[in-house]
Amino acid sequence: MNSGLSLAISFIVVIAIVILVGKRFRISARYERKEKILTPWNSLDQGIDPTENDGNK
Numbered sequence: 771m772n773s774g775l776s777l778a779i780s781f782i783v784v785i786a787i788v789i790l791v792g793k794r795f796r797i798s799a800r801y802e803r804k805e806k807i808l809t810p811w812n813s814l815d816q817g818i819d820p821t822e823n824d825g826n827k
Contacts, residue, residue: 810820 808816808818813820
């Protein structure tokens, strides 16, 4: 039982360290690229239906 308890505590400590380090070091913004021109293909990624017209019917 003592071995299981120490294993659980170690696991919790490792998870806490991983979360704290993850919050401290963010991925650089250069990896988060956004398209300057919204193409029909890219609009699907943002939840926009490219088959709808812009109100021109």
